[in-house]
Amino acid sequence: MILVTGATGHVGRPLVDLLLKAGADVRALTRDPGRARLPQGVEVARTQDLPMEGIESVFFVLAAFPEGPAELIERAVRHGVRRIVALSSYTARDDDPKNFIAVRHRDLERRIEESGLEWTFLHPAGGLAVTALEWSEPIRTTGVARGPFARAHSAPLHERDIAEIGARALLTDELLGARPLFSGPESITYADRARIIGEAIGRPVRFEEITHDEARKEMSDVGIPAGAIEARLKMFAQLVDRPHEISPVEQFLGTPGRTFAQWAADHAADFR
Numbered sequence: 001m002i003l004v005t006g007a008t009g010h011v012g013r014p015l016v017d018l019l020l021k022a023g024a025d026v027r028a029l030t031r032d033p034g035r036a037r038l039p040q041g042v043e044v045a046r047t048q049d050l051p052m053e054g055i056e057s058v059f060f061v062l063a064a065f066p067e068g069p070a071e072l073i074e075r076a077v078r079h080g081v082r083r084i085v086a087l088s089s090y091t092a093r094d095d096d097p098k099n100f101i102a103v104r105h106r107d108l109e110r111r112i113e114e115s116g117l118e119w120t121f122l123h124p125a126g127g128l129a130v131t132a133l134e135w136s137e138p139i140r141t142t143g144v145a146r147g148p149f150a151r152a153h154s155a156p157l158h159e160r161d162i163a164e165i166g167a168r169a170l171l172t173d174e175l176l177g178a179r180p181l182f183s184g185p186e187s188i189t190y191a192d193r194a195r196i197i198g199e200a201i202g203r204p205v206r207f208e209e210i211t212h213d214e215a216r217k218e219m220s221d222v223g224i225p226a227g228a229i230e231a232r233l234k235m236f237a238q239l240v241d242r243p244h245e246i247s248p249v250e251q252f253l254g255t256p257g258r259t260f261a262q263w264a265a266d267h268a269a270d271f272r
Contacts, residue, residue, distance in 0.1 A: 001025040001054050002170055003081075005047065005072070006061035008036050010130045011087060014163040015059060016042060022171055027055065029064070052079035057170050060086040062108055069108055073115045083118035083176075085169040087162070090125040090181055091231075099234075100227030109179075118176055120169040124162055126155030126183035126244050129263040132193055134222075136270045139205055145194040146208045148215035149236040152190055155183035155244040158258035158266075165252050175252070185257040187244040193260060200264035201271050 002019055006012040007028030019026050020039060027043040029050070030036045036044050045051045047064055052075045060069060069086075076084065092105040112119050135145040165182060169175040188196070191207040198205035210218075212233055219229045249257040264271075 001027055001043075001056060003027045003029065003052070003055045003058045005029045005059060006064035006087075007038065007042075007044075009061060009063065010128070010159040011162050011166065012059070012061060012064075013038075014160045015166050018163055018167040019170065022167065024171065027051065050075055052076060052081060055079060055081050057081065057083040057085065059166055059170060060084050060112075062087070062104070069111055073111055073117075076117060077115055081117060083120075083170070084112050084115075085120045085166055085175075086112060086122065087166065088121040088123055088179075090123040091235075092121070092123065092179075093181075099231050100225065101231045120175045120177070121179045122162065122166060122169070123179050123181045124157050124183070125181055125247055126157060126187075128159060128162070129156035129184065129260055130159050130267075132156075132197065132264075133267070133270055135194070135197070139194075139197060139201075139271045143198075143204060144206050144208050145190075145197070146210050146218075147190050148210055148212055148233065149240055150189065150191040150207050150209045151241050152236045152239040153187045153242055153244045154190070154193075154239065155185070155187050155246055156193070156260050156263070157182070157184045157249075158260075158263045161249045161253070161257050165249065168252060180252055181247045182249045182252060182257075183244065183247045185246065185248060185259055187246065188260055196261050197264045197271055200261065200268045205271075 002024050004012050004016055007016055008030045028038050029047040031047050033044045038044055089105040091102040094102040109121050138144055194205045194207040216229055
């Protein structure tokens with residue numbers, strides 16, 4: 001049986017479907033099982049309970065455990081879990097002690113390595129396309145997307161591509177002990193993202209550039225820690241007018257990664 005944390009999240013939900021399709025037994029963790037709406041055949045449990053009995057492998061999402069992975073790792077070792085596949089971050093490759101995001105993910109990886117369990121650490125690069133959903137309400141109501149760096153490049157990943165690599169790491173030994181680095185298939189700016197969403201919904205979307213202080217306030221208002229805010233602003237500033245390096249998912253999946261236009265078409269209803 002495979003335990004999927006963050007099972008109703010952007011990556012966890014398609015991962016559950018992929019594992020079921022492959023014939024795996026799945027126990028899905030969610031904070032509110034009554035509202036999870038997961039497929040028939042999935043065993044649903046509360047994240048807070050962390051039931052590890054009978055689990056062979058775990059898909060771990062740090063966002064589902066803001067207090068860190070210590071308790072899950074301890075229970076996994078005690079119950080004989082064999083493998084953890086963690087959705088980490090390519091920033092874990094940055095040894096800057098001031099990079100809040102990098103420090104948090106390096107600590108996650110270190111704790112799992114020290115546990116003695118088998119591991120794979122997924123390193124998505126280029127950003128997740130689903131972060132564009134933060135624009136859904138303003139695009140619906142005003143046709144405007146706001147952000148601090150109109151010309152900053154990224155190579156956004158469709159969440160299903162991440163889920164497919166996670167499924168491969170859980171179901172095979174091909175990525176055992178690896179830190180696969182992968183990005184979306186194209187480098188685009190944040191202004192491009194707004195334009196592409198407009199094309200998907202059939203009406204123009206304008207990108208409005210805001211100041212760094214405005215961006216800090218908006219991110220702080222939604223609960224992003226100050227250290228993470230500064231790490232994000234520094235990263236975006238470095239990507240202005242600088243095309244993002246592409247690390248194709250094809251090397252892991254055998255098929256090209258989904259474009260941002262495909263993502264926008266899949267999520268068009270969120271912006272209408």
